[in-house]
Amino acid sequence: xxxxxxxxxxxxxxxxxxxxxxxxAKGLVGVRQNPQGQTHARAIRKGDVLYVxxxxxxxxxxxxxxxxxxxxxxxAAVKTEVPWPDPALFAYVVPxxxxxxxxxxx
Amino acid sequence: xxxxFPNNQKGSRFKxxxxxxxxxxxxxxxxxxxxxxxRFASTRPTDDGEQVPVAIGGGGxxxxxxxxxxxELAAVAAVREFLAAEGWREIxxxxxxxxxxxxxxxxxxxxxxxxxxxxxxxxxxxxxxTRLEHQVLSxxxxxxxxxxxxxxxxxxxxxxxxxxxxxxGIKPASWQVG
Numbered sequence: 313x314x315x316x317x318x319x320x321x322x323x324x325x326x327x328x329x330x331x332x333x334x335x336x337a338k339g340l341v342g343v344r345q346n347p348q349g350q351t352h353a354r355a356i357r358k359g360d361v362l363y364v365x366x367x368x369x370x371x372x373x374x375x376x377x378x379x380x381x382x383x384x385x386x387x388a389a390v391k392t393e394v395p396w397p398d399p400a401l402f403a404y405v406v407p408x409x410x411x412x413x414x415x416x417x418x
Numbered sequence: 419x420x421x422x423f424p425n426n427q428k429g430s431r432f433k434x435x436x437x438x439x440x441x442x443x444x445x446x447x448x449x450x451x452x453x454x455x456x457r458f459a460s461t462r463p464t465d466d467g468e469q470v471p472v473a474i475g476g477g478g479x480x481x482x483x484x485x486x487x488x489x490e491l492a493a494v495a496a497v498r499e500f501l502a503a504e505g506w507r508e509i510x511x512x513x514x515x516x517x518x519x520x521x522x523x524x525x526x527x528x529x530x531x532x533x534x535x536x537x538x539x540x541x542x543x544x545x546x547x548t549r550l551e552h553q554v555l556s557x558x559x560x561x562x563x564x565x566x567x568x569x570x571x572x573x574x575x576x577x578x579x580x581x582x583x584x585x586x587g588i589k590p591a592s593w594q595v596g
Contacts, residue, residue, distance in 0.1 A: 318445055319446050319451045319454075320444060321434055321438060321439065321443075321446050321450075322442070322443050323441075323442055325442075343442055343443050346440075346441050346443075348444070349442035349443040349444070352441075352443045352444060356443075362443075363446065363451075365429075365434075367439060374428065375428040376432070376454065376457060379455075412458050
């Protein structure tokens with residue numbers, strides 16, 4: 313029995329950063345093909361917390377940008393619509409509700 | 419193309435490794451979670467959205483959000499460590515549930531404890547309760563309030579059952595009309 317909400321850091325690759333607006337509009341984030349990322353995606357449960365990180369090291373707009381809550385388990389990307397470009401790069405999508413978005417990345 | 423994270427200065431502030439970011443999705447440690455959580459505007463919500471001030475030296479209270487957040491995070495860390503050292507295991511983190519307490523802990527001997535955490539910057543045991551905290555903790559004998567004084571610099575944990583709370587004296591801090 314899972315009794316403790318897990319927290320994750322979810323990272324948007326820098327080149328995917330513009331997908332964030334699509335993520336918010338659709339209530340989905342996408343997990344790429346990285347094996348460990350996929351393993352963790354399969355463990356996600358409703359209520360888990362994801363801290364959204366925009367990649368890019370020191371580039372403008374990179375860093376922590378939001379906190380979201382998974383509204384259900386991850387779904388295999390092949391079985392669902394992937395609403396952003398290059399859908400084949402993504403293995404899972406995770407439905408979410410947004411808790412809070414920071415005014416600027418930190 | 420995969421990102422590289424040269425110098426990863428932003429990640430290191432949250433004790434997050436470059437490699438964790440490169441995986442796309444990784445669990446974070448309790449320490450990282452506390453650091454991340456501190457960056458969001460609201461501290462853990464209370465039952466009805468009240469923001470409870472914390473005690474500061476000289477008998478006063480502060481509503482400074484940054485200070486409250488810092489004190490609260492330090493107090494929670496101290497209580498978790500304190501309870502673990504006494505053989506208690508965290509069963510549930512209820513900090514965002516608005517249920518009138520912050521955690522449920524269980525002991526190997528079968529006891530269960532509802533745990534509310536109160537941090538103070540001051541070195542004296544003073545704290546404020548929400549209506550729901552008062553309602554729950556005054557009625558449930560398994561409830562305890564863990565008050566952490568000088569929480570940031572030299573945390574001291576004080577454990578209070580409701581009888582001890584009443585002995586300290588409970589005074590209304592505000593009134594609602596209408």
